[in-house]
Amino acid sequence: MAYLSRDFDVEGDALSRLLVRNNESSKEVKTSVANILAKVKEHGDAALFSYEQQFDGAELTSLEVTEAEFGQAETLVPDALKEALGEAFVNILAFHQMQVPQDEHLEVAQGVELSRKVVPIQRVGLYVPGGTAPLFSTVLMLAIPAMVAGCKEVLLCTPPDGEGNVHPAILFAAKLAKVKRVFKLGGAQAIGALAYGSESVPKVDKIFGPGNQYVTAAKIQVSSECCAIDMPAGPSEVMVVATVDADPAFVASDLLSQAEHGKDSQSMLVIQADREAGYAFLDKVEDQLSLQMQSLKRQQFLLSSLGHSHAIVCPTLKKVAFVVNSYAPEHLIINTTEPEKLEKLVVNAGSLFIGPWSCETAGDYASGTNHTLPTNGWAHSYSGVSVDSFIKKITIQKLSREGLKNLGRTLETMASQEQLMAHKHAVTIRLESMK
Amino acid sequence: MAYLSRDFDVEGDALSRLLVRNNESSKEVKTSVANILAKVKEHGDAALFSYEQQFDGAELTSLEVTEAEFGQAETLVPDALKEALGEAFVNILAFHQMQVPQDEHLEVAQGVELSRKVVPIQRVGLYVPGGTAPLFSTVLMLAIPAMVAGCKEVLLCTPPDGEGNVHPAILFAAKLAKVKRVFKLGGAQAIGALAYGSESVPKVDKIFGPGNQYVTAAKIQVSSECCAIDMPAGPSEVMVVATVDADPAFVASDLLSQAEHGKDSQSMLVIQADREAGYAFLDKVEDQLSLQMQSLKRQQFLLSSLGHSHAIVCPTLKKVAFVVNSYAPEHLIINTTEPEKLEKLVVNAGSLFIGPWSCETAGDYASGTNHTLPTNGWAHSYSGVSVDSFIKKITIQKLSREGLKNLGRTLETMASQEQLMAHKHAVTIRLESMK
Numbered sequence: 001m002a003y004l005s006r007d008f009d010v011e012g013d014a015l016s017r018l019l020v021r022n023n024e025s026s027k028e029v030k031t032s033v034a035n036i037l038a039k040v041k042e043h044g045d046a047a048l049f050s051y052e053q054q055f056d057g058a059e060l061t062s063l064e065v066t067e068a069e070f071g072q073a074e075t076l077v078p079d080a081l082k083e084a085l086g087e088a089f090v091n092i093l094a095f096h097q098m099q100v101p102q103d104e105h106l107e108v109a110q111g112v113e114l115s116r117k118v119v120p121i122q123r124v125g126l127y128v129p130g131g132t133a134p135l136f137s138t139v140l141m142l143a144i145p146a147m148v149a150g151c152k153e154v155l156l157c158t159p160p161d162g163e164g165n166v167h168p169a170i171l172f173a174a175k176l177a178k179v180k181r182v183f184k185l186g187g188a189q190a191i192g193a194l195a196y197g198s199e200s201v202p203k204v205d206k207i208f209g210p211g212n213q214y215v216t217a218a219k220i221q222v223s224s225e226c227c228a229i230d231m232p233a234g235p236s237e238v239m240v241v242a243t244v245d246a247d248p249a250f251v252a253s254d255l256l257s258q259a260e261h262g263k264d265s266q267s268m269l270v271i272q273a274d275r276e277a278g279y280a281f282l283d284k285v286e287d288q289l290s291l292q293m294q295s296l297k298r299q300q301f302l303l304s305s306l307g308h309s310h311a312i313v314c315p316t317l318k319k320v321a322f323v324v325n326s327y328a329p330e331h332l333i334i335n336t337t338e339p340e341k342l343e344k345l346v347v348n349a350g351s352l353f354i355g356p357w358s359c360e361t362a363g364d365y366a367s368g369t370n371h372t373l374p375t376n377g378w379a380h381s382y383s384g385v386s387v388d389s390f391i392k393k394i395t396i397q398k399l400s401r402e403g404l405k406n407l408g409r410t411l412e413t414m415a416s417q418e419q420l421m422a423h424k425h426a427v428t429i430r431l432e433s434m435k
Numbered sequence: 436m437a438y439l440s441r442d443f444d445v446e447g448d449a450l451s452r453l454l455v456r457n458n459e460s461s462k463e464v465k466t467s468v469a470n471i472l473a474k475v476k477e478h479g480d481a482a483l484f485s486y487e488q489q490f491d492g493a494e495l496t497s498l499e500v501t502e503a504e505f506g507q508a509e510t511l512v513p514d515a516l517k518e519a520l521g522e523a524f525v526n527i528l529a530f531h532q533m534q535v536p537q538d539e540h541l542e543v544a545q546g547v548e549l550s551r552k553v554v555p556i557q558r559v560g561l562y563v564p565g566g567t568a569p570l571f572s573t574v575l576m577l578a579i580p581a582m583v584a585g586c587k588e589v590l591l592c593t594p595p596d597g598e599g600n601v602h603p604a605i606l607f608a609a610k611l612a613k614v615k616r617v618f619k620l621g622g623a624q625a626i627g628a629l630a631y632g633s634e635s636v637p638k639v640d641k642i643f644g645p646g647n648q649y650v651t652a653a654k655i656q657v658s659s660e661c662c663a664i665d666m667p668a669g670p671s672e673v674m675v676v677a678t679v680d681a682d683p684a685f686v687a688s689d690l691l692s693q694a695e696h697g698k699d700s701q702s703m704l705v706i707q708a709d710r711e712a713g714y715a716f717l718d719k720v721e722d723q724l725s726l727q728m729q730s731l732k733r734q735q736f737l738l739s740s741l742g743h744s745h746a747i748v749c750p751t752l753k754k755v756a757f758v759v760n761s762y763a764p765e766h767l768i769i770n771t772t773e774p775e776k777l778e779k780l781v782v783n784a785g786s787l788f789i790g791p792w793s794c795e796t797a798g799d800y801a802s803g804t805n806h807t808l809p810t811n812g813w814a815h816s817y818s819g820v821s822v823d824s825f826i827k828k829i830t831i832q833k834l835s836r837e838g839l840k841n842l843g844r845t846l847e848t849m850a851s852q853e854q855l856m857a858h859k860h861a862v863t864i865r866l867e868s869m870k
Contacts, residue, residue, distance in 0.1 A: 114803050133855065224659075357834040367547050
């Protein structure tokens with residue numbers, strides 16, 4: 001039995017059909033989210049408490065995590081995890097510190113000084129999903145760039161469990177990355193709280209982080225109204241490119257690690273080879289999928305994800321690059337003989353993993369790159385989260401008397417040709433004052 | 436008669452009410468736009484031709500501007516404008532060339548190499564509004580950063596006149612900034628064509644540019660579906676900060692130049708002074724508004740815009756900064772005794788104009804800064820258009836055998852604590868192969 005569909009040198013519409021994602025959130029989700037957002041906007045904390053009871057089964061008396069809870073978390077996290085988080089923190093911090101942009105300055109003409117100053121977004125909200133496992137890695141991936149950017153206030157929302165507790169590893173990671181305020185809020189109501197503010201939660205300027213389809217729909221809705229978001233998110237995905245000399249066990253393990261994320265995940269495999277050799281290699285990968293799956297959990301996710309994943313054999317590097325850039329994968333693993341050749345040709349992807357030892361797990365956790373990446377084809381236009389996502393650049397100009405005098409005629413000509421006479425007049429009145 | 440409302444040292448809710456913008460697009464606009472987008476998606480060129488007839492009164496036989504039309508445009512643009520565009524081009528180019536980011540590289544730990552490579556967004560669509568005047572300046576402001584970023588394909592849409600012609604100055608500016616393909620398309624249908632593609636218009640990855648409420652609503656709708664946008668736009672606005680030693684004529688001219696943009700524009704004035712001196716200065720500004728308006732056109736726009744604009748007198752620099760950062764103006768003119776003091780405190784604004792000679796007109800046209808800026812309070816989270824808007828940064832990691840060996844235990848610990856066993860397994864299978 002084969003887990004992946006297989007095609008050789010497929011082109012045109014047939015290729016497009018293989019590369020399409022089908023995961024638009026349903027109309028029901030959008031309507032439900034719109035209702036939740038409206039209630040949060042109108043009723044604030046009262047709505048938040050009520051939704052937390054309804055959706056997370058938590059009877060909360062306060063939305064914000066207390067100092068005592070932070071303190072207790074520290075005692076509950078195992079030492080091995082503390083150590084691992086420490087190593088991840090150092091690497092993520094180093095990679096993001098390299099990203100801080102400098103102010104720019106230029107005297108473009110005599111008396112015309114231009115600059116850009118880098119300013120952190122003042123108040124940001126981070127969303128960390130709950131669900132089956134505590135995603136402390138996402139805490140680091142969002143909070144470290146916010147810290148490096150210098151954001152003045154960093155809030156974090158994450159759903160509590162049925163007892164109203166946040167997982168200690170989440171709180172430990174938050175404290176490590178200097179997040180001082182954590183709120184017990186999940187789903188669309190968390191996004192509403194961050195976007196509109198409530199009695200307990202301050203309104204933020206921008207919201208970051210992954211989530212299920214309710215969270216995603218809520219982020220999209222507030223993003224056109226009042227609050228920026230990092231990116232429109234979708235189910236996670238990987239594309240593995242292999243040549244037939246790659247280890248089929250490694251390739252299979254990478255496909256499976258993506259597939260376990262959820263039932264909508266996608267694990268695509270592109271093999272650079274002729275048809276016969278490519279299909280023979282694919283058979284070996286299939287054997288490994290079968291073998292490795294036996295020891296894994298989350299079988300339903302694995303089977304569902306692989307069920308809408310595809311293998312494509314391409315005869316040339318050029319074709320491989322075309323497939324990659326058309327799909328624009330969130331994660332691209334290049335496990336080929338000469339990975340740098342493909343690396344140079346990739347223009348649409350979130351993050352690249354080069355060679356046999358660069359498994360996606362490395363970037364997901366601790367190598368230092370950010371794991372919040374554009375999915376669903378958005379890598380055509382978006383970058384992953386970085387320090388850039390937490391800053392703004394404000395342009396500044398300073399013209400001297402001489403500067404305006406020199407530029408004046410050009411400004412008057414352009415303004416009058418655009419029939420904006422008040423624009424022209426603001427120049428003319430100044431030029432006349434010089435006489 | 437006073438054009439501007441006036442308040443002294445206003446705080447809290449009263450201040451919030453003064454600073455609020457009321458310009459959400461109506462439900463009717465959204466529904467109408469959704470219909471247009473759906474038709475364009477389904478019927479492609481046929482829908483585009485039909486809408487151009489309906490909305491621009493143009494009977495087109497072809498959507499794309501021809502070489503002959505480009506050639507003719509060159510003969511129709513007056514020399515004075517060509518010269519002015521040339522000077523603007525040089526300044527805008529210089530400022531944007533300074534913005535090109537470098538690739539980054541870091542060996543974060545032994546055998547763990549991380550980098551970010553800068554890649555242009557491959558295909559971008561620029562929208563230039565039609566209406567009462569040819570906005571050739573917007574052509575330069577969008578096309579020059581696209582050119583500097585190295586975007587592979589740059590398309591431009593602008594509505595034709597009733598004869599099916601595009602204004603020659605638009606075409607001349609497009610050619611100057613290396614735009615090769617211009618389409619005669621306006622409104623929501625132009626945004627639909629760029630987002631979905633049609634027989635004539637290739638689908639783009641990201642859409643840039645200002646527009647009326649239909650264009651804005653269309654951009655927002657496609658931005659959650661399939662195509663990125665520069666930012667959610669709104670009516671243009673200025674905030675002028677003055678001390679009482681400023682020239683009231685200059686201040687009034689700046690308020691008027693913003694007010695002429697349209698009936699929804701806003702021209703806010705903040706005066707740093709005590710109550711008596713501030714109101715006395717405001718009286719002089721009002722006199723100048725009255726005087727200067729007599730010689731201007733677009734009286735309806737001027738009166739409407741000033742009608743929902745406000746003057747606020749603040750006794751301290753700290754209060755001024757609070758008002759500025761709360762409003763987050765698109766344009767901020769600082770015409771005060773010591774402008775640098777306020778400049779340092781500004782964290783929410785699109786673009787700053789420092790001192791008496793830096794009128795907004797300079798940045799609108801030719802000093803070199805970009806005039807596509809966040810309006811409607813979006814300067815809390817967005818920057819103006821720059822080269823950054825036309826690029827992506829792809830992260831890359833390359834682990835050696837040694838690199839993965841060193842990082843392996845941390846990865847296994849984190850993956851297993853997040854209960855992602857396939858993630859752990861992708862590491863384990865590699866570590867075991869090393870034995």
